[in-house]
Amino acid sequence: MLYSDLTPASAFAELEMRASRLIVTRRSAADRTYRAIGYLDKVIGDDDTAPTFDFTYLRRVAMDETFVPIVGFRDVWRHYSSSRLFPSFADRVMSAKRPDRPQYLAALSLESDADAWEILTASGGYREGDPIELVSLPSYEREARVTTAHFLAHAVRYCADDASAHISKLKSGDELTLRPDPSNPKDPRAIEIADGDLGLGFVPSPLLDYVHSVIDGGPHRLSVVRANPAETHPHLRLLLRLDGRCDEFVFDRPEWCSA
Secondary structure (H helix, E strand, O other): OOHHHOOOHHHHHHHOOOEEEEEEEEEOOOOOOEEEEEEEEEEOOOOOOOOEEEEEEEHHHHOOOOOOOOOOOOOOOOOEEEOOOOHHHHOOOOOOOOOOHHHHHHHOOOOOOOOHHHHHHHHOOOOOOOOEEEEEOOEEEOOOOEEEEEEEOEOHHHOOHHHHHHHHHOOOOOEEEEEEOOOOOOOOOOEEEEEOOEEEEEOOHHHHHHHHHHHHOOOOEEEEEEEOOOOOOHHHOEEEEEEEEOOOOHHHOHHHOEO
16 A cells, blocks of 8 residues: 555544554754654554554655755655664664663653654654654544644743743643744744743644644643653653644645655
8 A cells, every 4th residue: 555545644544543653844954943844654554464664755845846855765756665664763763772761761751661663753753963853643533623732842942941940840731821922033823832921832833733723723722741850851841732623634735745
């Protein structure tokens, strides 16, 4: 089965019981904004055989003649498939030999036996100085129009000292707020994550249209999954869950179709 037959997220959702999808994003050197460039999928067959891993670029990216492919995926129109997680992504999972791995998994709210895909999903595969980051595709129940997303807060490193100290005090289940920031000089679509008057970070750029749709959809809840102490890397400080509704799943739009 090729994903060329399943380009929109709505088609991909038909596989939701046996597949999971990560949005591959890359930070622009010009403005340091993360933008989606493709999908990394884990698919388990009907007979529960070993999973396959698939990578495809977004169609709009493949059509951009100025786009520079990432290492290991030079053909922008190709559907890449492997029985193993591609080295370009597997290398983003902390080695089991690292002595600090237990603390790292705890910071991601993962069990000690978490596999590479679970770690990649929770951590985003973040590496200091590397422009690639992954974001889990939100879930969407079409009949009920209910949606859920998990993501790490961005820009926590730029928070004021009192905000950083406040993050350290947060508990799992604490409720935070989403605060649109139309005067943001970098992106008028920006959405700040806040607790009262304290700004604690921002929603990742590739999720902005989606989160705006959830805000517009009515009552929603942004809650803390895991808040980590100040000595934790800023990227891992605040893991969040968003629950809400939206009339349209933005990932069904043409700009999110794969090549």
